[in-house]
Amino acid sequence: MLIGWPGREAKPGKRFLQIGLDSEMIVSYKWDMADIAPSASISVSRSRGRPREFDMNDALDKAVRVFCKRGYHATSIGDLTEAMQLAQGSVYKAFKDKRAVFLAAFDRNKAVRAEKLQAAIGAGGTGLERMRKVLAFYAEASHGAEGRQGCLIVGSAAELAIFDDEVALRVAASLDRNEVLLTDLIRQGQADGSIPAHIDSAATARLLLCLLQGMRVVGKTGRSRDEMAAVVEVAMKALA
Amino acid sequence: MLIGWPGREAKPGKRFLQIGLDSEMIVSYKWDMADIAPSASISVSRSRGRPREFDMNDALDKAVRVFCKRGYHATSIGDLTEAMQLAQGSVYKAFKDKRAVFLAAFDRNKAVRAEKLQAAIGAGGTGLERMRKVLAFYAEASHGAEGRQGCLIVGSAAELAIFDDEVALRVAASLDRNEVLLTDLIRQGQADGSIPAHIDSAATARLLLCLLQGMRVVGKTGRSRDEMAAVVEVAMKALA
DNA sequence: CGATTTAGGAAATGATTATTCTCTATTCTG
DNA sequence: CAGAATAGAGAATAATCATTTCCTAAATCG
Numbered sequence A, B: 001m002l003i004g005w006p007g008r009e010a011k012p013g014k015r016f017l018q019i020g021l022d023s024e025m026i027v028s029y030k031w032d033m034a035d036i037a038p039s040a041s042i043s044v045s046r047s048r049g050r051p052r053e054f055d056m057n058d059a060l061d062k063a064v065r066v067f068c069k070r071g072y073h074a075t076s077i078g079d080l081t082e083a084m085q086l087a088q089g090s091v092y093k094a095f096k097d098k099r100a101v102f103l104a105a106f107d108r109n110k111a112v113r114a115e116k117l118q119a120a121i122g123a124g125g126t127g128l129e130r131m132r133k134v135l136a137f138y139a140e141a142s143h144g145a146e147g148r149q150g151c152l153i154v155g156s157a158a159e160l161a162i163f164d165d166e167v168a169l170r171v172a173a174s175l176d177r178n179e180v181l182l183t184d185l186i187r188q189g190q191a192d193g194s195i196p197a198h199i200d201s202a203a204t205a206r207l208l209l210c211l212l213q214g215m216r217v218v219g220k221t222g223r224s225r226d227e228m229a230a231v232v233e234v235a236m237k238a239l240a
Numbered sequence C: 001c002g003a004t005t006t007a008g009g010a011a012a013t014g015a016t017t018a019t020t021c022t023c024t025a026t027t028c029t030g
Numbered sequence D: 001c002a003g004a005a006t007a008g009a010g011a012a013t014a015a016t017c018a019t020t021t022c023c024t025a026a027a028t029c030g
Helices: A056-070 A077-084 A088-095 A098-122 A126-140 A146-151 A152-159 A165-192 A201-219 A225-237 B054-071 B079-083 B088-094 B097-120 B126-142 B144-149 B153-158 B165-192 B199-217 B225-237
Strands: A002-003 A016-022 A026-029 B001-002 B017-018 B026-029
Touching: A002 A126, A016 A126, A016 B017, A026 A146, A026 B225, A056 A077, A056 A098, A056 A146, A077 A088, A077 A098, A088 A165, A098 A152, A098 A165, A126 A146, A126 A152, A126 A165, A126 A201, A126 A225, A146 A201, A152 A165, A152 B225, A165 A201, A165 B097, A201 B225, A225 B026, A225 B199, B001 B088, B054 B079, B054 B097, B054 B144, B054 B153, B079 B088, B097 B126, B097 B153, B097 B165, B097 B199, B126 B144, B126 B165, B126 B199, B126 B225, B153 B199, B199 B225
Parallel strands: none
Antiparallel strands: A016 A026, B001 B017, B017 B026
């Protein structure tokens, strides 16, 4: 993590906090990484000037909802300021540009969803039981009104992955992470005997990854909870 | 099918061919439905004025590629004219507006993909064998460069389904149609003995629908043919 | 052939949008 | 308390984009 001046910035003088995860994954943030962690943290070292009046996590959560519904390109700065309850100038004080808002919202969404998923999986239970909870978690997000809202990862993959390498990397990283999670759960199930040993953990995890993302797509058409729950039941049979 | 003047059109005087599938699904076309059928048809009754110089199907196929890659909102009229090799004025001679180009491209894509899918499935074989061909067809479209291009249905679902009822209806109709196709194949397999009778055809078809759409999402991250083929193999085991 | 109709093409228009600018307000530092 | 630094807010700007307009070209109809 280093402080610097982004090379592509038009005018020097504005400092951005850069977070380097990868040479391609440099984003200009104006706040600390801890600020977007799911559990709202107290800003340890208060910075110099006038303090920010709004809560960054709240604002980003609202931005997430807007980007989910409208997608990136159909979301105007006006849509964002309205949802985040900020003036346009304030947005540009906090973010380099619209894309930076999106990337921050993406990261925030990833952190929140990951935390919720972990909470849904819980600590105990067999691999099979925990896998059922993962599938149920996605079924829950893929029906009714929430399903219609859509998924930021699916939306980003469809809308941005081809022309924005940074978004593409994040989408791929999110999917890869999910794939690893699914693989681990299958292996755990095979270790505890709840999932047959003959199952190909890698290929089955990939199938489930596709299934989960597909549920988010089909969920955009407003399916019922029962319809999605039935899908989960059939998927579970693939692990028997 | 009736000829009329769209109610929401600003200025009267321009006639559009309206195709009424549903009270909500009225689109302003300026050509006959047969023109966008996959097998290029000869224009039976040549119309009055100067004939169109470009081939509508070719142009729409090019529009499909652009919309797939860029999505709806990121596609400018300039992008379309460049891809379709038309002047801006010509686009507006042939289509009411950008949205009409998109809807026509969507319909064209649907027709082309349906024809290719039917060709891939073929006429003979058991239900199970034909199902494998369906899955393989989607695996083929979900890997490498073609996978990265993306799927117009997934993109439309993510980007437009919430705010454009007409697009939402078309997306839902496309998915429903696929779900029916999958259900029929399972039932055919159960009738010819290639698929066990105990399988829930409706729920399994819905699972496969989600899986196929999800493959298109995951395929945006540039997976290999082998990875997608492995998914197909695992999915087939769900039908055993 | 002349009138009518429709297509091709490029420039003009009008609206929208992302971004910047300017001014004020509020905090910390010395 | 003075000054530096940052945030809030709304107006101004500059670019982009969808759409219209205007003119020419090519076909059919009477």
